Amino acid sequence: MKRYALALFLSLPCFAKTPYEGANLNSYQAAAHLLSRFSYGATPGQVEAVVHQGLDRWLEEQLQLRADDSICQQSLRAYPALSMDLKTMDQTYIGTPQIKKMAMDAGVQFKDPDSGKDRQALQQFVRDKNLQTERELLRQLLAQKVTRAVYTKNQLQEVMTDFWFNHFNVSRTSNTARPYILSYERDVIRPNALGDFRGLLGATAKHPAMLLYLNNAQSMASPEAPHLSNFGARQMAMNSKNKKQAMGLNENYARELMELHTLGVDGGYTQKDVTEVARVLTGWTMYSDRRGAQRMERMLERFPDQVESGQNNFVFLPFLHDSGTKMILGNSFPAGQGLAEGEHLLDLLAADPHTANRIARKFAIRFICDEPDQATVAQLARVFQSSNGSSAAMVKAIYNSPAFWSQQSLRAKVKNPLEYTVSSVRILGGQLQTPETQLPIWVERMGQNMYGCVPPTGYPDRSEQWISSGTLVYRVNFAFALASGKVRGVSVPLPQGKLEKVAASVMPGRPLDQALKPVKATLNNSKFFESVRTALPPSEEMASGGGGEKIRVKSKGKGMQPDPAASMPTNFTESQKVAGVLLSCPEFQRR
Amino acid sequence: MWTRRAFLRTSGLSVFGMTLGGVPAFLTRTANAAPAGIQAKRPILVTIFQRGAMDGLMAVQPLNDKDLAQLRPGLLLPPSGENGLIQLDGRFGIHPRGNALADLYKQGHLAVVHGIGSPEKNRSHFDAQDYMETGTPGVKSTQSGWLNRAVGLTGHEHSAYQAVAMTSSMPRSLSGNIPALAVGNLEEFQVRAGAGADSLESLYAQATGGKTGQLLSKRGTEAFEATKVLSPDNIRSYRPANGAVYPAGVLARGLRQVAQLIKTEVGLEVAFVESNGWDTHVAQGTAQGNFARLFGELSNSIAAFWQDLGPDYQQRVTLMTMTEFGRTVHQNGSNGTDHGRGSCMFVLGNDVKGGKVYGNVGAFAKDALEDGRDLPVSTDFRSLFSDVATNHLRLSGGSGQLFPGWSGPSLGVV
Known part of the structure; x- marks a missing residue:
């Protein structure tokens, strides 16, 4: 599919010189930097391996997804939802309100919520009927992400999947979008993560997760719209028994499409453009197997000729579409173009120079530094435009830019919580016991609610976002919990030997002389280890920020309750101390 | 101005898990001098x-x-009686599980703002x-969030627990x-490194x-x-003062730790x-049920917090509740309510002009409702928030800095 475009860029002549020439780096340091940015961190010996393979070759292999990924694929078999189509997933994992309704239909009485009996009755019903809950789907969603990040050999694809998911953010705090997020990432983001921007834009626009999260699924032409000549729509408006679902535009997606996904807030559009974009996108909605399915069935039956359906439950319903003329950013849209005018709109937005500039800046911030210089951004914007928005071309351009290898870039980014936890596990050569991994809880405690960023902006890609006093404490606790084998579902072999050697293996290619002084002082402070052992594991329940479903990690007996005496060893071994302090130290927070 | 070192020296003396004569250390702490530079008498805003x-x-x-009776017959509370409203003024009564809030209202410390919400019609x-x-x-x-801006507008130098x-x-x-x-839980916010934290x-x-x-x-x-x-020992061994009893739940735990x-x-x-x-889309209940449980927890948590603070700390604390919008006036098909517009908020404090229901709640005839269904938003939430924050926290700068692009009237609750 996207491979053709990709192949074009990869066939460009190889570089005679190293891209980091003039940056005063040896090949080992350069490989370490490369891995710290385009992967979730090096594994033991990987820096040497990349040096040996050649940095160019490693990158090409990553861009072409050529690495043998059988180990990761094997681990992912622990998550059955990953191989289900949307419909099966929808029918298999059931949300709490629906379970409650099923229980009530089956005669279960709910009348005493205060005593907790209602919840017990509900849980009993779930067990009796052997139901799978939406919570289980979420658990798999979170676990598969850390599993991929830790294990996949195609690291760049995973990094780019995270990048684009965050750009086209949807949140599990949205009750309606939640069940579709696994498919959104699997079917929309990952397959396009190294592809072209227009493909990604179109795929996100049509996926239920986005349609529901930003409400375009509920947006329809106003019944009074002069151009709504369609008989069916008027019928629907008049017949609508469901009064809470008023007819009319919902501008939510239209605005974010321009503000966040493409042009940017200073992208030159007006409120009028927002409304016009919303009109263009009326009728872009989804077929629901779950909610309002019967109503949708009736509509589909009544207007079989007019409906166009696509992948992942997307449908275009012409009788909800405002078919009049529109004017957007100076471009006129003639009447009656149906689905095609939305496609045309996305073409326009994807090709706009504002979009190129915005995406270029995001790439530069993600891969170079928090405040990239304007010249680098402008250069990347040109690459974006000339490559039709190819992510692979953008990655290559960054790899070839002096800014990427400059002193301003080296170690300049702070690892976000996912990067921090995963890079810790990877550098120690750790293993996950899927599907029981506790890593997602730790990531959340450090302030990154995976798939749970409430605003459509995604998480800001800035150091300040991740380094607050509260979250640093969790990083230190994680470091010692991991080193002493107390992060459930993860096992790490600890490096042995002298401190200098271990530090060099945990932080390859870093200037460590200065960093090691306080590390040594800490290691020599026996009081420190007497007291640090009581660092607490996070409790079982993970509250999510925006009122979303709570996640529980399956508990097998004890071990998750905050029981400090039981949860930390009375004495750390020497290698636990070394690993704990090294993963805690400020240098390891950087990439 | 204070220095970190001075602070540590002072705090090191009094905070670790020991007790003096059976009183938890942090309680004795207030009898001691406050850490250098921390202004002990600064006002505190607690939000829910x-x-x-x-x-x-x-x-x-x-x-x-x-x-109202016609639109929500299944959700209506009787004007009096054991399972009925507790009368606040001639027009309104509070839910029976809010009896603790009713007491604070009658003492003149609690104000209700009704019909409050966002001018942006959004459900x-x-x-x-x-x-x-x-x-x-x-x-x-x-x-940025408005509370973050509020902290900035105090003009005070940052300290670790300034905004939590x-x-x-x-x-x-x-x-x-x-x-x-x-x-999430102060008991977990520990590396417990004690002296080793150095x-x-x-x-x-x-x-x-x-x-x-x-x-x-x-x-x-x-x-x-x-x-x-x-230290977590402090947190766990905490005994609320003045006979206050916090209910179970995350809200109460949060407020208890705030009191600490x-x-x-x-x-x-x-x-x-x-x-x-x-x-509460489904089975909202009336005097009992889902809403009653939540509201009872809210009311009892706030009351326990207030009692725990005692008269001295009450002087410095104002508490305010917030909620994103209200719910439909009519009940829906599953004995619940759907997303609406105006709701109500509570403000508690000694500097609150309490014992009064603020705001403008009109008739409930269909054509008086917003979009024929909702309690209209008659008070912009910013008139309350800016009132409370500006006056209680004594912020510098006008409401335009706290709420960019807005210059509406202050509600005059504080």
Whole structure:
């Protein structure tokens, strides 16, 4: 599919010189930097391996997804939802309100919520009927992400999947979008993560997760719209028994499409453009197997000729579409173009120079530094435009830019919580016991609610976002919990030997002389280890920020309750101390 | 002005797990001098966000309204009686499980603001919470939360516990340039390194290398300083004062820990606590049921917190509830309510002109309702928020800095 475009860029002549020439780096340091940015961190010996393979070759292999990924694929078999189509997933994992309704239909009485009996009755019903809950789907969603990040050999694809998911953010705090997020990432983001921007834009626009999260699924032409000549729509408006679902535009997606996904807030559009974009996108909605399915069935039956359906439950319903003329950013849209005018709109937005500039800046911030210089951004914007928005071309351009290898870039980014936890596990050569991994809880405690960023902006890609006093404490606790084998579902072999050697293996290619002084002082402070052992594991329940479903990690007996005496060893071994302090130290927070 | 070292010296004397004559150490702390530089008498704003949108009309309901009775017969509370409303004034009564709030109202410390909400007509939780937390209805690009801006406008030098959210991730309200802590449970916010935390502090103090190094150094120092100020023994062994009994639940735990922070005099100025589950689409109940349980928890948690503070701390604390919108006036097909517009909020404090229901609640005839279904928003939430924050926290700068682009009237509750 996207491979053709990709192949074009990869066939460009190889570089005679190293891209980091003039940056005063040896090949080992350069490989370490490369891995710290385009992967979730090096594994033991990987820096040497990349040096040996050649940095160019490693990158090409990553861009072409050529690495043998059988180990990761094997681990992912622990998550059955990953191989289900949307419909099966929808029918298999059931949300709490629906379970409650099923229980009530089956005669279960709910009348005493205060005593907790209602919840017990509900849980009993779930067990009796052997139901799978939406919570289980979420658990798999979170676990598969850390599993991929830790294990996949195609690291760049995973990094780019995270990048684009965050750009086209949807949140599990949205009750309606939640069940579709696994498919959104699997079917929309990952397959396009190294592809072209227009493909990604179109795929996100049509996926239920986005349609529901930003409400375009509920947006329809106003019944009074002069151009709504369609008989069916008027019928629907008049017949609508469901009064809470008023007819009319919902501008939510239209605005974010321009503000966040493409042009940017200073992208030159007006409120009028927002409304016009919303009109263009009326009728872009989804077929629901779950909610309002019967109503949708009736509509589909009544207007079989007019409906166009696509992948992942997307449908275009012409009788909800405002078919009049529109004017957007100076471009006129003639009447009656149906689905095609939305496609045309996305073409326009994807090709706009504002979009190129915005995406270029995001790439530069993600891969170079928090405040990239304007010249680098402008250069990347040109690459974006000339490559039709190819992510692979953008990655290559960054790899070839002096800014990427400059002193301003080296170690300049702070690892976000996912990067921090995963890079810790990877550098120690750790293993996950899927599907029981506790890593997602730790990531959340450090302030990154995976798939749970409430605003459509995604998480800001800035150091300040991740380094607050509260979250640093969790990083230190994680470091010692991991080193002493107390992060459930993860096992790490600890490096042995002298401190200098271990530090060099945990932080390859870093200037460590200065960093090691306080590390040594800490290691020599026996009081420190007497007291640090009581660092607490996070409790079982993970509250999510925006009122979303709570996640529980399956508990097998004890071990998750905050029981400090039981949860930390009375004495750390020497290698636990070394690993704990090294993963805690400020240098390891950087990439 | 204070220095970190001076603070540590002072705090080191009094905070660790020991007790004096059976009184938890942090209680004796207030008898001692406050840590150098922490202004002991600074006012404190405690906020509770009720996520999911509270049905304001069930919390504080008109006593007798025929239209209301017709629109929500299954959700109506009788104007009196054991399972009936507790009368607040000639027109409104509070839900029977809110008896503790009713007492505070009668003492003149609690005010109710009814028909409050966002001018942005929006019934999405996500948008409405976002707009309320950023304080900029209709503007999504705002990066900072209004409480974060409020902390900045105090003009006070930052200290570790100046702004604290008792939530596992930072709420939008407190996100922004001003450092804040987000801690789901203070009992867990520990490296418990005790004297050893100095090691972590120096590990971070010496972080080098550009802006990133500076940031790590600054935040690391703050973090390990903060963990040294309180120890988990203190948190767990805490005995609420004045006979206060907190109910179970995350909200009560959050408020209890806020009370501890206040009494420990660690420089707390703004606190944020969450209450979840108000999205009562199904089986909302009346005097008993889902809403009653939540509201009872809210009411009893607030009352316990207030009692725990006692007269001295009460002088400095104002508490305010927030919720993103209200719910439909009519009941829906599953004995619940759907997303609406206006709701009500509570403000508690000695400087609150309490014992009064503020706001404008009109008739419940269909054509008087917003879109024929909802309690209209007659009070912009910013007129309450700016009133409370500006007057209680004595902020510098006008409401335009706290709420960019807004210059509406202050409600005059505080």
